Amino acid sequence: MKEILSVQSLKKYFSAKGGDSLKAVDDVSFSVREGDVFGLVGESGCGKSTLARLILRLIIPTDGRIVFDGMSVADAHGETLSKIRRGLQIIFQDPFASLNPRKRIIDAIGEALIVNKLAQRAEVKDKVAELLAKVGLNGSTLYKYPHELSGGQRQRICIARALSVNPKLIVADEPLSALDVSIQAQIINLLEDLHRASNLSFVFISHNLQVIEHFTDMVAVMYLGKIVEMSPTEAFFREPLHPYTEALLSAVPVPEVDRQRKRIILEGDVPSPLHIPSGCPFHPRCPKRFEPCDKIVPVLKEARKGRVVSCLLWE
Amino acid sequence: MASKIAVAVLVIIILSAAFAPFITPYDPVKIDLDNIKEPPGLKHPLGTDQKGRDILSRILYGGRFSVGIAIIAGTISLCLGLMVGLLSGYYRGKVDVLLMMFVDLVLSFPSLLLAIGISVVFPPGIFTVIIAIVAVGWASFARLIRGHVLRLKEAAYIDAARVIGCSDMRIILKHILPNCLPLSFVVFGIKLGGYILTESALSFLGLGAQPPMPTWGSMISLNRIYISSAPWMVLFAGGAIVLTTVCFNILGDALRDRYGVSG
Numbered sequence: 270m271k272e273i274l275s276v277q278s279l280k281k282y283f284s285a286k287g288g289d290s291l292k293a294v295d296d297v298s299f300s301v302r303e304g305d306v307f308g309l310v311g312e313s314g315c316g317k318s319t320l321a322r323l324i325l326r327l328i329i330p331t332d333g334r335i336v337f338d339g340m341s342v343a344d345a346h347g348e349t350l351s352k353i354r355r356g357l358q359i360i361f362q363d364p365f366a367s368l369n370p371r372k373r374i375i376d377a378i379g380e381a382l383i384v385n386k387l388a389q390r391a392e393v394k395d396k397v398a399e400l401l402a403k404v405g406l407n408g409s410t411l412y413k414y415p416h417e418l419s420g421g422q423r424q425r426i427c428i429a430r431a432l433s434v435n436p437k438l439i440v441a442d443e444p445l446s447a448l449d450v451s452i453q454a455q456i457i458n459l460l461e462d463l464h465r466a467s468n469l470s471f472v473f474i475s476h477n478l479q480v481i482e483h484f485t486d487m488v489a490v491m492y493l494g495k496i497v498e499m500s501p502t503e504a505f506f507r508e509p510l511h512p513y514t515e516a517l518l519s520a521v522p523v524p525e526v527d528r529q530r531k532r533i534i535l536e537g538d539v540p541s542p543l544h545i546p547s548g549c550p551f552h553p554r555c556p557k558r559f560e561p562c563d564k565i566v567p568v569l570k571e572a573r574k575g576r577v578v579s580c581l582l583w584e
Numbered sequence: 585m586a587s588k589i590a591v592a593v594l595v596i597i598i599l600s601a602a603f604a605p606f607i608t609p610y611d612p613v614k615i616d617l618d619n620i621k622e623p624p625g626l627k628h629p630l631g632t633d634q635k636g637r638d639i640l641s642r643i644l645y646g647g648r649f650s651v652g653i654a655i656i657a658g659t660i661s662l663c664l665g666l667m668v669g670l671l672s673g674y675y676r677g678k679v680d681v682l683l684m685m686f687v688d689l690v691l692s693f694p695s696l697l698l699a700i701g702i703s704v705v706f707p708p709g710i711f712t713v714i715i716a717i718v719a720v721g722w723a724s725f726a727r728l729i730r731g732h733v734l735r736l737k738e739a740a741y742i743d744a745a746r747v748i749g750c751s752d753m754r755i756i757l758k759h760i761l762p763n764c765l766p767l768s769f770v771v772f773g774i775k776l777g778g779y780i781l782t783e784s785a786l787s788f789l790g791l792g793a794q795p796p797m798p799t800w801g802s803m804i805s806l807n808r809i810y811i812s813s814a815p816w817m818v819l820f821a822g823g824a825i826v827l828t829t830v831c832f833n834i835l836g837d838a839l840r841d842r843y844g845v846s847g
Contacts (some may be wrong), residue, residue: 322743323749325743327746327747328745351749354747354748354749355749357747358748359743359744361740361744362745363740366739366740367739367740367743367744368741368742368744369739369741369745369762369763371762371763372759380745380748380750380758381748381749382752384748384749384750384754385748385749405645427744430748431746433748434748434749503750531792541747545808551613
């Protein structure tokens, strides 16, 4: 199957006070096949959102390449850039912040149509109404301002805005975490319907592992700016390979009592990305660490067919 | 409540300045040597000055200049400040450093002194007063709006606009500018009172509107020597300045509370 997005050795270092550099995204590579849902999990501050912003070219990478649909994202300009913009969209975490409080819904979505010359001014109303119907909203929202709508409705508006340019890939940056649980289910169902109805691909960032298991085809786990494990979703949840992944999965509540996993409690907090530990960055918290873990930096290696992990246990 | 009274008073001041000929029968510049230094009475409600001119007429016509100059100068300052603030805050980098250095330079002068300097270079008159107020006024708007833009720029909806392909110009004009307007109007309201004071001060010093044209500041300036013998000549003009300034300040505060902006 054709690759829609390919990320190669992507790095984003921010300069911090005192000349240190913060390695928000450090040598990350992965690819998304057309029509697939690629899941990205990790704790807060592991670089997931930075990665999303890099893919969307909201920030420029320090090093590495992002290729979307055969076009290099980082150095695109002019017509290529607008082509990338049309093909690549994002849904943000906070639907309250991602709509301009001073724009009515028709203008917020209509702007995308007009800027990309996808509609004449006279057609905007009908096209926006059509898009709203696609995300399960009726025409009465057209002339409302964001503050008149609920969180779930706003997230639907953001999805409609992303869909307005007929994208091929949508990066969803924790689209559920700001919503009530009942609304979360509706939104994930909406995303699934959209995925099924068209050949839309997703990069789905979340720390909700149940949603990841339900929705994605591939999963990558990030820890301190690096991918530590990447695997097809089904195998990933059946048999986690990295000790960090094991710990994450053990925290997911399971409905059946007899399937209950033993809960692995990680010691300490995520280290500051300014002071990444020597050797394996996970070693200070790892329950399975052994002698060379604090000296040797593990690299991603194929441990099972189609599955990579960076852990000395698997080398 | 206070804000409603303030608005009502401002409306009365502005309307009575605009419709001055219908309120008072006297020409504000016509000298009437038969009625000099007349105390307030039935014929002249606020009395007359040392040349027999009706004080009420002079205050009403003077309001046209004093309030008018403040509003015009404030509007020009706001527009310049918005332009500089938006560019500086949005593009950051060298543009920002240079523009803000210039703003700091302007702000570091005592504003009245700078205004006096300008009034000395240019011939005294209304336009000089406007130039003098704008020369200092734009900088504080620019600084404030830049700070606001820095905050607004981080909003996710700005990223969203970029992702759907909006150009920088479009983001500035359609997304950031509308969100700067409430703050701008609040500050505009607060500053107007100050501009009236600056205008009065310049007129008081003889650098503003020239006689016989009345402004509130020049009325105080010309008549101050009579303050003990004919206090009405000075007090009513001073009262008009105080009342208008206080009302604009209350209005500005009310707008600030209404739109929940700080600063």
